[in-house]
Amino acid sequence: MPRTNEIIFSIRRLYPAVDAVPHTQRFPVELHPGMTVLEGLLQIRESQDASLAWRFSCRMGVCGSCAMIVNGHPRLACNTQIQDVSREEVRLAPLANYPVIKDLVANLDTLFEQHAALAPYIARSDSAELIAPGGEFRQTPAQLTRFLQFSGCIKCGACMAACPTVASDTRFFGPMPLTAAHRYNADNRDDGFATRKRHMRQRHAAEHCHYAGECSRVCPKGVDPARALQLLRRELLLDWLGLRRRQALAMVQPASDDQPPSQRRVQTPPPFTVQR
Amino acid sequence: MNDHPAVEQRLGLVRWLTGHRHGIEGYLYICHRISGIVLLLFLSLHVLVTSSRLFGEETWQTLMSLTHSPALKFLEYLVFVAFAFHATNGVRLILIELGFAVGKAEHPVYPYRGSLHKQRPLMIVLMVVAAVLIVLGGFDALRLGR
Ligand code: HEM
Ligand code: SF4
Ligand code: FES
Numbered sequence: 536m537p538r539t540n541e542i543i544f545s546i547r548r549l550y551p552a553v554d555a556v557p558h559t560q561r562f563p564v565e566l567h568p569g570m571t572v573l574e575g576l577l578q579i580r581e582s583q584d585a586s587l588a589w590r591f592s593c594r595m596g597v598c599g600s601c602a603m604i605v606n607g608h609p610r611l612a613c614n615t616q617i618q619d620v621s622r623e624e625v626r627l628a629p630l631a632n633y634p635v636i637k638d639l640v641a642n643l644d645t646l647f648e649q650h651a652a653l654a655p656y657i658a659r660s661d662s663a664e665l666i667a668p669g670g671e672f673r674q675t676p677a678q679l680t681r682f683l684q685f686s687g688c689i690k691c692g693a694c695m696a697a698c699p700t701v702a703s704d705t706r707f708f709g710p711m712p713l714t715a716a717h718r719y720n721a722d723n724r725d726d727g728f729a730t731r732k733r734h735m736r737q738r739h740a741a742e743h744c745h746y747a748g749e750c751s752r753v754c755p756k757g758v759d760p761a762r763a764l765q766l767l768r769r770e771l772l773l774d775w776l777g778l779r780r781r782q783a784l785a786m787v788q789p790a791s792d793d794q795p796p797s798q799r800r801v802q803t804p805p806p807f808t809v810q811r
Numbered sequence: 812m813n814d815h816p817a818v819e820q821r822l823g824l825v826r827w828l829t830g831h832r833h834g835i836e837g838y839l840y841i842c843h844r845i846s847g848i849v850l851l852l853f854l855s856l857h858v859l860v861t862s863s864r865l866f867g868e869e870t871w872q873t874l875m876s877l878t879h880s881p882a883l884k885f886l887e888y889l890v891f892v893a894f895a896f897h898a899t900n901g902v903r904l905i906l907i908e909l910g911f912a913v914g915k916a917e918h919p920v921y922p923y924r925g926s927l928h929k930q931r932p933l934m935i936v937l938m939v940v941a942a943v944l945i946v947l948g949g950f951d952a953l954r955l956g957r
């Protein structure tokens with residue numbers, strides 16, 4: 536039994552350049568109220584073993600670097616208080632479903648390649664407008680709500696480690712990249728659906744989600760990838776039936792200082808930007 | 812890009828159950844896939860057995876008498892259990908995968924409540940229907956109802 540103000544960190548360690556198999560190393564960590572798993576790791580590195588490897592950057596659940604398996608669940612180390620996990624032992628392993636580079640550092644290259652393949656940015660087809668913008672695109676609060684939830688993703692990969700389909704299908708695009716695709720499909724400024732379709736429609740993409748819901752359960756940002764994937768599926772079906780419609784897009788003249796926002800003129804957009 | 816020697820640790824099929832604890836929808840996912848395969852195996856077997864009639868009355872009669880054994884009756888009941896679950900859960904999956912039962916995107920406000928919460932009443936209702944079917948089928952299979 537550890538002392539009352541002490542907790543054991545059991546960390547899966549592996550340095551593929553040296554070790555053939557991973558081993559577990561136990562570190563006692565002095566516990567303070569409110570302490571996070573990340574602070575525990577920093578304490579170990581400062582006072583016990585400087586060779587321990589993991590990723591972190593922002594320490595506040597924003598950068599998405601520090602996702603790892605904490606007592607069996609994919610979580611952000613910086614966003615997880617030790618007392619919420621266990622009073623005796625914190626068990627840490629690198630994110631599942633990805634190769635290990637060292638200790639708690641997983642190699643997420645394939646994740647980011649899949650993400651990039653889905654063109655995760657606003658793509659526009661009217662190059663004339665891109666070169667000489669005629670104004671600002673107007674987005675109503677309702678149009679914003681259609682994608683805001685999905686834009687909160689910090690690409691931490693927790694959902695990819697939790698998904699049972701990612702676990703058993705090496706080519707499955709998985710929750711994070713497909714959620715990013717839906718975030719842009721659902722944006723009224725976007726024209727990229729047709730470009731993304733090549734990947735979204737293939738067998739190992741949206742079609743392979745069977746709604747285990749694990750991604751949404753572990754997501755630290757409330758992104759709800761499971762919802763995004765079902766909404767994406769619906770868009771793909773509507774598109775296949777020829778029923779998918781572009782959202783309305785209006786252009787607003789840039790505000791000038793002597794013109795209050797209420798008096799800004801809403802322009803009829805050029806015909807190629809909107810197909811109602 | 813991949814110049815690090817890296818050790819693969821994809822969880823794979825076996826670790827669906829041992830990888831980490833799932834939520835209830837995660838276990839339903841596993842059960843749905845297993846019950847689907849059970850039904851597929853049963854259907855193939857069923858077609859094979861019934862096609863034995865092609866080899867004459869006698870072959871058919873011997874096979875039929877085999878199926879009256881209590882053990883096979885019980886196995887048949889298990890297939891019914893798989894079917895009752897697969898069909899009710901399948902209705903939920905069809906609704907979800909057409910984007911109906913998951914709700915619209917909402918602002919992520921902590922504590923997060925998302926599509927899992929939205930579809931849960933449907934899940935509970937359908938699982939109660941499955942349980943009722945399974946119990947009723949059990950009475951019938953054990954000839955308690957008659
Ligand atoms: C009313 C009856 C049925 C309904 C409503 C139904 C519904 C479904 C649905 C919606 C799926 C897709 C699930 C997903 O996306 O995860 C599915 C999968 C499947 N079903 Fe059925 N099904 C029924 C009967 C059957 C029967 C009779 C068989 C056997 C011949 C069967 C075998 C399968 C198999 C093998 C799968 C694939 C499992 C997977 O890959 O996840 N189903 N079913
Ligand atoms: S959807 Fe959530 S769990 Fe998945 S990568 Fe984005 S923030 Fe992480
Ligand atoms: S360190 Fe940035 S999310 Fe944890």
